[in-house]
Amino acid sequence: MPARTCPSARALRFARICREGRRAVQPSHVPVLLDRVRALLTPALTEPGAVTVDATLGLGGHAEAMLRALPSLRLIGLDRDPQALAASRERLAFAESRVTFAHAVYDELPAVLNRLGVRTVQAVLFDLGVSSLQLDLDDRGFAYSRDAPLDMRMDPSTGRTAADVLNTYDEAALARVLRRYGEEPFARRIAAAVVAERAREPFTTSARLADLVRASIPAAARRTGGNPAKRTFQALRIEVNAELDVLERALPAALDRISVGGRIAVLAYHSLEDRLVKRALADVTTARVPPDMPVVPAGAEPTFRLLTRGSEPPTEAETTANPRAASARLRAAERVRPSTSTATADTAIGTHEHLASERTGARRAARHPGRARGGRP
């Protein structure tokens, strides 16, 4: 096949990133709210043949705990970051025959499941945001506290970088990104400073941007709220990876593929993410009738029930031991009625194969679902 004999530049880049990931990565991400996530998802996963999706596999911390606790559990792990997949593949080697890896953006979940011949699953976990691997590797450019290339792509094999955004967006668009995704009160000032500064020399590294942000905001604002570059870096990261758009599509798609009795848990790390999670769960846990209607007619009942009251933060002890957990907020729900599109709650794995380098397959399946079902690449 042409793809095998003449690999595309993208496939070659992917292979290189995986190789580098295996060599360079010392897995060190501490899974957040691990015990609580496990307690919430386990009741849905005790039947033989149960399948869980880890939509943000990362370094496989949550996945490892679930696979060790439940010896017959099968796990489908997605990540858009090839380095994360390479690292988690090593970590989860003890359960190799029970894990399927997919290099995919999580809104491609339906295509990945279709490709595997899986109609519904018993649990889905989203642990949103960045992993310690991404924050700690200098060349990924996520950290504002160190000087590094301004990249910030979760999948470094595709898309535009943070430097591209800074150097090409017009001033109004930059201000919009900073305001919307960073909730930055000085968005216009920072955008104007970026545009003036890039005319002198395009942005390539993070320290120059962090210094510029600091210099652009009033002195009083510099003294409170931690590093002032934090909001700008968050905004760029969200823009570069289209994080909120993808999440908004992914949540209903994932909920739709959960069987009756199945559960979802979502860990969000900032209010923009948590708002989307809250809204997606409210949509499926609230009856679709006017509030003054005395009875809920058949078919209008909610299809899920909430398992968490509001959002659950980590304990103080966890935050002390792992400061990166501090902003985490957990929400979870259980399916109590079938959805109209997956009326029966059966699960069948047609092909249980490793998909680590088959992103194109997932994309093809998304475009041609009929062709993809159960087929090998």
Ligand SMILES: C[S@@+](CC[C@H](N)C(=O)[O-])C[C@H]1O[C@@H](n2cnc3c(N)ncnc32)[C@H](O)[C@@H]1O
């Ligand atoms: C917080 S980490 C997950 C850590 C993991 N739970 C663990 O215990 O090791 C988030 C991971 O999700 C991935 N990710 C973020 N957005 C994604 C998306 N839209 N699609 C697929 N993966 C995504 C990131 O690349 C990162 O590896």
